[in-house]
Amino acid sequence: MSFLATKRLSKELKDLNDKGCPTGIQLLQSDDLHKWIFELEAYDSIYSDDKLALMFRFSGQYPIDSPAVQFVVGELEGATYKAPVHPHVYSNGHICASILSDGWSPVLNVSAVCLTIQSSMSHEFTQTSLSSHSVLTSCKSKQLPPDNDRYVARAPENPKKTRWEFHDDTV
Template identity: 25%
Template sequence: MLKIWSMKQQQQKNEAAAGPAAKKKKVTAAQLRVQKDLSELALPQTMKTVFPNPDDILNFTLHLTPDEGLYKSGSFSFTFAISQNFPHEPPKVKCQQKIYHPNIDLEGNICLNILREDWKPVLNLNAVVVGLQFLFLEPNASDPLNKEAAADLQGDRDRFKRNVRSSMQGGSVKGESFDKVVK
């Protein structure tokens, strides 16, 4: 036991003598899980991930360009902020563009059940990506964050389609201006 203690003290002295540059970065459980999830991510051509800081895999951006549905031809960016409690806590995901969508409010918050009450540690980042993709194919008016868009979708689908097209062009809907997301 004394030998282990003296070895540990010697290791600490060596690390202190080597300075801060020689210190190894500790990898957290969250980083290991995110690394695994990212390696298993099978993104279609309509999506790509960008890491602003290559050393920080817990914060990245997902770019999504739907190739079908009402939001076809739009380009949307989502920031992912993953806490050290991942996978026990869901990632925080936000849309960077102001868009007209029943499940995305004007501040970019997203109403996706697996990002809230239905999150389970067995879910992975691929489940979140598929969920985001599905929101653009099938907007859900029964669980809205943007109640006006949801009311349009439920009450007059043609008006909803016109409002989506107008907003994606950078127009305004009901006095609210939106970001141009069509390239």
């Protein structure tokens, strides 16, 4: 891992440990600077009863290169997590969101990504809440992406290796 990545991730982790995570977000694992896992609560939404966790994997080029971010699907520390049923989230946990690919900016950080994804699950989320870094939009009903089965059958293990086509930011 590069010096810049180590320095930046160490600072972000220190800030999370010193100041705490934003409301509804809990750091579950941060054993090293390569992979972190957060639990998310999506208050006031159709996902409020769902157990959600996000996994971040960092390359040596972070923060220039975006982290690989996906929902955890399966057992973790005695809890069972599922990907939310959402038009921009595939059942394998991959998230189709510009903020995680060509919309990434090095000024963003882990907390900002967690908050953006958490906010996108809330009924009170609006398109203007994210400015140009729109990830998902307010979702009023649970439905998978129309190409979920095809994508999951052929998806790479790392969501960053997918060439996303961002086509519908209205759900």
